[in-house]
Amino acid sequence: MPKGKRSLSKKLAGKPPSVSRSEMIEVVLPNDANLLGNILGGRVMHLIDITGAIAAHRHSNSHVVTASVDYIDFRNPIKVGDLVMLRSEVNRAFHTSIEVGVDVFSENVLTGKRTHTSSAYVTYVAIDQNDKPHPVPPVIPHTPAEKRRYREAGIRRRIRLAHRYGRGLAEEAKRLERRRK
């Protein structure tokens, strides 16, 4: 990364995660479902990407692209006619990238019962007019939960970048340490 990118990033004013907090709700329609009447996993992934991107936009006030999606599981089915509700929030911003946490819930409209169905961590990169990564404001966590998510985002970053750049975890940790100095 060019030197200027890091120093500019440092000058940007930090923002709390609450600035980026976003929520999206949809009703599950037959077109979104498989033959069992459950929403398709791909549809949920699409909604996760959109809700996560909204949080990244709000944090960075910039265009963003999806760089990676960490592990996603589907713990409970969401049925046609249920509401699917997604909540997103920026956990941590690095130099040009932003980790967003997205939780997915289903809600039965007749009983009001709400069930947590998925969680995902998605990384977005802020992009300038020339499609080049550009610096984003840091995140300033306030609550104990925000501070925990911030800390854990640093650990997840090491793992995903080790995968991305084909390095071992120890090597990746050393590289990040060198960049911080």
Ligand SMILES: CC(C)(COP(=O)(O)OP(=O)(O)OC[C@H]1O[C@@H](n2cnc3c(N)ncnc32)[C@H](O)[C@@H]1OP(=O)(O)O)[C@@H](O)C(=O)NCCC(=O)NCCS
């Ligand atoms: C994401 C993308 C912009 C990264 O570009 P790049 O040339 O590899 O840029 P860099 O190596 O300078 O990395 C830029 C940032 O992306 C991050 N990044 C790159 N790959 C990543 C990955 N797999 N997971 C998480 N972050 C990643 C880097 O850590 C860096 O963040 P930092 O500045 O906060 O440290 C580029 O790969 C891209 O445009 N991908 C396609 C995005 C897209 O179209 N998504 C929609 C689905 S196809």
